[in-house]
Amino acid sequence: MTTPTDGKTPDLSAKEQHEVEKNQPPRAAVLHEIIRKQGDQELERSIAALWWSALAAGLTMGLSLMGMGLLNSRLPEGDEFKVIASFGYCAGFLAVILARQQLFTENTLTAVLPVMTKPTLGNFGRLIRLWTVVLFGNLCGTILVAYVMLELPIFDSKTDAAFLEIGRKVMENHTSQMFAKGIVSGWMIATMVWMIPSMESAKMWIIILITYLMALGDFTHIVVGSAEVSYLVFAGELPWSDFWAVFAGPTLAGNIIGGSFIFALISHAQIRSESGKPKESADQAEKPDPQRIRK
Template sequence: MTDSEKAVSDNGSGLSQQDQYRARKQLPPAAPVLHETIRLLGEEELNRNLSALWWSALAAGLSMGFSLMARGLLQAYLPEGNGFYLVECAGYSVGFVIVILARQQLFTENTITAVLPFMSSASWQKFGCLLRLWLIVMLGNLAGVALYAYGLGRMELFEPKVLHAFSAIGEEVMHNSPWQMFSKGIMAGWLIAMMVWMNAASSARLMVVLIMTYLISIGGFTHIIVGSAEVLYLVFHGQASLASYVVDFALPTLAGNIVGGSLIFALISHAQVRGDEQLNVEKSP
């Protein structure tokens, strides 16, 4: 038998071992690999000190304000019509692109990355670290978007029609009932969790972020951080009350984002990987 014949695999593929290796390298990462990648990111986040978390979360909140600004500018200068609405919604993705590519701390990302370490090794200590992370990141994000929303209308940066567009975007959010805020929040949390999962597998991170956040925008799904910028703009201009922001928007949307990101997507993904591991254990001699 020649050396070339020995190099051909006996699995029926007709490929040499070198070609099989090259083929395997082209395969996307398996689910357990993605799970472990995101779990390690979550462990890193859980172990960050409070100061680093706070400043990163504050920066993310300020960055997310650009979603409101970009969409408002597009709405103000585009003609009315359903087709132009689809273009306007692209502005919603701007804040997410900044936050994700700059690796800033965004609350809805943490609903999967920080939850997987807890699901993998549940303990009261891990649960306490998770709650600490959520609290600091949430407060930092909300402080950032509040500052942005306040400054957006006070710094005389834009024409009146642009400011009117900012108000119209906030009013569009507040037209939802609390139940709609919750149910639409589930979809937004689910999509963000899928975005994080897909980013771990893809080199085209920018495209993944654009597609998933664009779906949130055109679907009118509610996101606790972007939506806070939109609704707090109304609060600071006397068009909505702080109580309405908290009760009608923030609480149901926050609950929906957590359910969609943690209790649905993260739990299902974790269960899938644990099921594969159990199957492999049963198959092993």
């Protein structure tokens, strides 16, 4: 019985070796390149295409407020039932991401990687253009859907009260909490975006897991939260100044820092540190050394 000197499992056929290679998880560099290319494609899109996709995403994100409000209004009182109601938060994210609509907090990772890879003034300009258009479109969509949900006779009084309670819960945070929770939220969304290419078949479950945890932790998100808090404004419970100064500003800053300056920067640094160490392919590893053969 021979013992392999290269650390490999003995007695594997060529077909079995191929199966081993095929079932290896993608390296971090592969995930980085997939997301970077996606970001580069987004940066190339026209302003009109970005705007309409971002507006659609803002409208769609109203599903998160709707889902939580409907579940809260139909479940009994109690913290244990809030755990179930938090699943409603996932609805908007599932619809937006699976429909490939423009969501600002996704772009804090995807659109940033091309800029980190090639930090030119032109790329920075493209990033600011994309962020501005997508954020404005998202906010217009969420504010519009909050207005429609309040003003049109769509929901019963119990559900309307649940929507108000959701907004009040967000505004219980003071400015520094909005900012700190926004950092965690931005980091979680970036983690979700990074995970999806490696497990495309489990995409739906990844989205549900991450966004459900965001709901349980009451982490602040600029897009979903703008629907929740603007509902309070339209109901006359909150001035627009508080919407922008207490909620939107700190939450937006936190989301950008969590997604871009923490997750994206660390992930990019990891790839840069490995870039000087090219990975030997399986074919090269198996190729015999000609000098050794001559000897």
